[in-house]
Amino acid sequence: MAAVDIKKGLAGVVVDYTAVSKVNPDTNSLLYRGYPVQELAAKCSFEEVAYLLWNGELPNEAQLAEFTARERAGRALDPVVKQVIDALPTTAHPMDVCRTAASVLGARHELAEDSSPEANMKKAIDLWAAMPAVVAYDQRRRHGQEPVEPREELDYSANFLWMTFGEDPVDEVVEAFNVSMILYAEHSFNASTFTARVVTSTLSDLHSAVTAAIGALKGPLHGGANEAVMHTFDEIGIRSEESLEEAASRAKTWMEDALAQKKKVMGFGHRVYKHGDSRVPTMKAALDKMIAHYGRPELLGLYNGLEQAMDEAKAIKPNLDYPAGPTYHLMGFDTQTFTPLFVASRITGWTAHIMEQVASNSLIRPLSEYNGPEERHVP
Numbered sequence: 001m002a003a004v005d006i007k008k009g010l011a012g013v014v015v016d017y018t019a020v021s022k023v024n025p026d027t028n029s030l031l032y033r034g035y036p037v038q039e040l041a042a043k044c045s046f047e048e049v050a051y052l053l054w055n056g057e058l059p060n061e062a063q064l065a066e067f068t069a070r071e072r073a074g075r076a077l078d079p080v081v082k083q084v085i086d087a088l089p090t091t092a093h094p095m096d097v098c099r100t101a102a103s104v105l106g107a108r109h110e111l112a113e114d115s116s117p118e119a120n121m122k123k124a125i126d127l128w129a130a131m132p133a134v135v136a137y138d139q140r141r142r143h144g145q146e147p148v149e150p151r152e153e154l155d156y157s158a159n160f161l162w163m164t165f166g167e168d169p170v171d172e173v174v175e176a177f178n179v180s181m182i183l184y185a186e187h188s189f190n191a192s193t194f195t196a197r198v199v200t201s202t203l204s205d206l207h208s209a210v211t212a213a214i215g216a217l218k219g220p221l222h223g224g225a226n227e228a229v230m231h232t233f234d235e236i237g238i239r240s241e242e243s244l245e246e247a248a249s250r251a252k253t254w255m256e257d258a259l260a261q262k263k264k265v266m267g268f269g270h271r272v273y274k275h276g277d278s279r280v281p282t283m284k285a286a287l288d289k290m291i292a293h294y295g296r297p298e299l300l301g302l303y304n305g306l307e308q309a310m311d312e313a314k315a316i317k318p319n320l321d322y323p324a325g326p327t328y329h330l331m332g333f334d335t336q337t338f339t340p341l342f343v344a345s346r347i348t349g350w351t352a353h354i355m356e357q358v359a360s361n362s363l364i365r366p367l368s369e370y371n372g373p374e375e376r377h378v379p
């Protein structure tokens with residue numbers, strides 16, 4: 001039997017073209033539709049980036065006004081979605097809540113069975129607009145709080161924070177949140193996006209593809225890593241009275257022990273980037289601002305200690321989830337809510353890929369090499 005070259009994990013396999021984003025591991029760069037992500041994070045709102053991902057170009061003023069009006073009109077918590085969420089235990093993982101809500105929104109969508117380009121664009125915008133209410137309400141109900149009505153005068157990020165915490169958000173915090181939404185929005189053929197494309201390739205509908213993608217994102221090797229980073233910080237112990245140096249030293253010891261035990265430490269490493277994640281410097285700058293804003297230097301100590309020890313031992317660099325986790329923690333999000341925040345952002349990238357897949361579809365159906373028992377017969 002000829003040896004078969006198995007591409008385990010599809011590592012290094014190029015399966016299709018995409019014009020949505022370009023990841024270049026050699027230069028640690030990431031382009032959305034040609035624009036460097038750090039420029040978008042510095043100069044654009046998340047709404048502009050969503051428009052770019054879906055339409056291929058940044059919006060002009062009139063296009064942006066029409067687009068944001070559509071998003072603002074779709075923010076209210078769907079009453080049926082609320083009923084379904086209420087039927088779920090408050091112990092349910094927020095990613096399960098998100099996944100269920102995406103599915104319910106699909107089943108209730110007026111264009112449920114229509115996968116034309118116009119219908120898919122409408123579904124994408126509707127789902128993107130609706131998800132913050134789901135994520136915010138789920139966090140609130142776990143604290144025994146009622147949902148908060150959206151505010152039309154606020155932009156996407158400010159409204160998301162408002163609906164979660166019911167307080168006027170501070171500009172600096174809104175800015176850091178906006179940056180995180182932009183950085184999480186798109187990353188070519190990662191596991192959840194590929195999942196969305198596989199589902200779409202069967203000519204299934206957009207909500208089914210997004211629901212499956214949410215399932216893929218939940219895992220700690222993918223989106224669940226931002227949550228797992230915070231568990232690491234908690235395991236080491238966050239001590240508010242501690243100096244930066246003391247926290248860094250404890251974190252280094254923790255990392256050395258973890259690596260001696262051959263543990264995988266979440267928030268480090270990447271399938272594509274081997275010399276550092278292009279998004280980390282921008283997110284780390286946002287984290288630094290939040291650490292200064294909330295006056296929490298001990299968190300920077302833990303951050304630095306883990307990063308240094310990992311670099312010295314294995315030269316493995318942090319990925320986006322590493323600075324994003326503590327940033328969301330400082331903002332007041334529950335640790336379990338971190339990955340749903342990633343969902344709210346990545347809906348834009350997933351649906352851009354879904355639309356691209358529909359436009360140039362071929363059923364995604366790889367082969368496998370059988371290594372089970374030889375043919376045998378029932379006695």
Ligand code: COA
Pocket residue numbers: 220221222223225263264265266267268269270271272314316319320321
């Ligand atoms: N902690 C400790 N060791 C790590 C590591 C981590 N986070 N990431 C990679 N490594 C080590 C592996 O143990 C392996 O070492 P070995 O060759 O001695 O066995 C080597 O680096 C290669 O790792 P591997 O898991 O084969 O690379 P991959 O490309 O398949 O994995 C990830 C990429 C992201 C799955 C992996 O780095 C990981 O599990 N990271 C933690 C989860 C995470 O943060 N995910 C979010 C990604 S954005």
